[in-house]
Amino acid sequence: xxxxxxxxxxxxxxxxxxTYLKTYTFLVVMMCLTIGISRIQLGAFNNxxxxxxxxxxxxxxxxxxMQVKYSxxxxxxxxxxxFIWLSLMFGILGDYATRxxxxxxxxxx
Amino acid sequence: xSVEVAPAEHAHGHHxxxxxxxxxxxxQNESYIVGMWTFLVTEIMFFGALFLCYTLYRSQAQxxxxxxxxxxxxxxxxxxNTVLLLTSSFTMAMVVYNAQQKDRNKQLIFLTLTIxxxxxxxxxxxxxxxxxxxxxxxxxxxxxxxxxPPTPGVQPLATGKDVGYEYQVHDYQAQMYFSLYFGMTxxxxxxxxxxxxxxxxxxxxxxxxxxxxxxxxxxxxxxxYWHFVDIVWxxxxxxxxxxxxx
Numbered sequence: 001x002x003x004x005x006x007x008x009x010x011x012x013x014x015x016x017x018x019t020y021l022k023t024y025t026f027l028v029v030m031m032c033l034t035i036g037i038s039r040i041q042l043g044a045f046n047n048x049x050x051x052x053x054x055x056x057x058x059x060x061x062x063x064x065x066m067q068v069k070y071s072x073x074x075x076x077x078x079x080x081x082x083f084i085w086l087s088l089m090f091g092i093l094g095d096y097a098t099r100x101x102x103x104x105x106x107x108x109x
Numbered sequence: 110x111s112v113e114v115a116p117a118e119h120a121h122g123h124h125x126x127x128x129x130x131x132x133x134x135x136x137q138n139e140s141y142i143v144g145m146w147t148f149l150v151t152e153i154m155f156f157g158a159l160f161l162c163y164t165l166y167r168s169q170a171q172x173x174x175x176x177x178x179x180x181x182x183x184x185x186x187x188x189x190n191t192v193l194l195l196t197s198s199f200t201m202a203m204v205v206y207n208a209q210q211k212d213r214n215k216q217l218i219f220l221t222l223t224i225x226x227x228x229x230x231x232x233x234x235x236x237x238x239x240x241x242x243x244x245x246x247x248x249x250x251x252x253x254x255x256x257x258p259p260t261p262g263v264q265p266l267a268t269g270k271d272v273g274y275e276y277q278v279h280d281y282q283a284q285m286y287f288s289l290y291f292g293m294t295x296x297x298x299x300x301x302x303x304x305x306x307x308x309x310x311x312x313x314x315x316x317x318x319x320x321x322x323x324x325x326x327x328x329x330x331x332x333x334y335w336h337f338v339d340i341v342w343x344x345x346x347x348x349x350x351x352x353x354x355x
Contacts, residue, residue, distance in 0.1 A: 014209055015202070024199040031191050031346075035184060038351035046353030057343045065202045065336045067329075072139050078146035082153030089157060093164065 013070045023064040030057050126324040141326050145333045156341055159296070163289050163348060170282035171355035177286050178352040181246065183237065187350040190233050191342065197226035198339040205332040208325035213315060216328070220312050223335070227305050234298055238291075246287050254283035290349055297345060300338045307331050 034053045038046065063069040068079045131137040167174050200222040207215040245253040311331055314322045321327060 014206070017203060017206055020199055020202045020206070023202075024195065027195045027198075027343075028192060031188065031195065034347055034351065035188060038347070038353060041354050043353075050347040050351055050353070054344050054347055058340045061198065061336050061340050061343070065198055065339075066333055067205075071142060072135075074139060075142050075146060078143050078150065081146075082150040082157075085150070086153060086157045086160075089161060090164070093161060096165070096168075 015064055015067055015070060019064055023060050026060055027057055138326065141330065142333070145330050149333065149337050152337060156293075156296070159289075159293050160344065160348075163293065166282075166285050166289060167348075167352070170285065171352075173279060173282040174286050175352045175355055177283060178350055181241075181244070182290075182350050184350050186233055186237055187346055190230050191346050193226050193230045193233070194339050194342050197223045197230070198336050200226065201332050201335045205325065205329050208322075208328035211325075213318070216315055217312065220308060220315070224305055224308050224312065227301055227308070231298060231301055231305075234294065241287065241291075246283075247291065248284055248288045252284050252287070254280045293345055294349070297338065297341050300341070304331075304335050304338055307334065 030053050034050055037049045037053075040046075042049065062079060066079070068075060071079075127134055127137060131140065200219045203219040204216050204223060207219060241247055245251050308331060311322065311328065313319075314327075
C-alpha cells in the first residue's frame, strides 16, 4: 500500500492488480476467440490457431499470474525448462511422419 | 551490494522472515520459487506424456475424435468451466498480491472466492462425467458407443450383432477418445481437488494468524501451483471440446 511494503516484500518488484485484471481480460477474450475459430472450417489452420491461442494464454499466465516476468534469471531458466523439454519430445514425435506404415499379415486397412 | 549505507536495514539478522540457512531475503525467495518450479517441471513432464498419447491417437482417428467432441461434449459447459478456472486464477493472483501487502481480510476474501470457483468447476465436471456414465461412454466392459451419427450422403454402417470391421474400428477409436478424456480431465480434476485442500489449509492458517503464513511465500507457492492447474486446462479445453473438422 505504501513504500514500506516494498521493503517487506524483499526488494522484489511485483505485479499490480491492474496487471492481473488485464491478464484476466486477455485470457477470457482469447477463450472466446478460440471457441469462435473452432466453429469456422479452416482445415489445418484450425489446429494451428487453437494451439497458438492456448500457447499465448499459457505464456500470459506464466509471465503475469506466475510473476515470472518480475523474477530472477534463474527462475526464467526453470520456468522455460519444462516447455523446452515438451518441445523436444514433440519434435522427436515428428519422426512418426517420416516413416511408412507396414501392414502386418492379416491386417486390412 | 557489499558496503552499502544503512546496514541495519539490510542486515540479514534484521529480517524476521529470513530462515537461518539463507544470507538475504532475495536469495531465500529465489530458492522457494525455483524449488516450486522444479516441482512444476516434473508436472509438465507428467502431463506432457499424456498430451503425447493424445496427439498420437488423435492423428490416427481425427474423424472419430471430431465426431465425439461435436456430439458428446458440451462446449457451453466446458467454456463455463474455463471461465471459472481463469477467474479462480485471477482471484488467486489477488490472494498473492494481498499477502504481499499483508492485508489479511482481503487475502481471506479472495481465497474464499478461489475455493468457491474451484468447487464450481468440479460440480460442472461431475455433471459432465455422470452423463458419460449414463451413456456407457466410460471405458471398460460396459463401454458402448453405438452407431456414428449419420453423415449426409454416406451409407450408415451396420449396427447390432452383425457389426462390420469398420464399425468395430470406430468403436475402438471412440473408446480411446473417452479413455484419454477421462484420464486427462480426471488427472486434472485430482489436481483441482488437491488445490482445494491446500487452499483450505492456507485459509485456516491465515484465519488463525499462523506464524508460517505471516510472510507471503507459502501463499505464492500455492498460487504457482494453482496457475499451473489453470494452464493444463487451457490446453485440455481446445483439445477435447473444440476438435476441428478433419
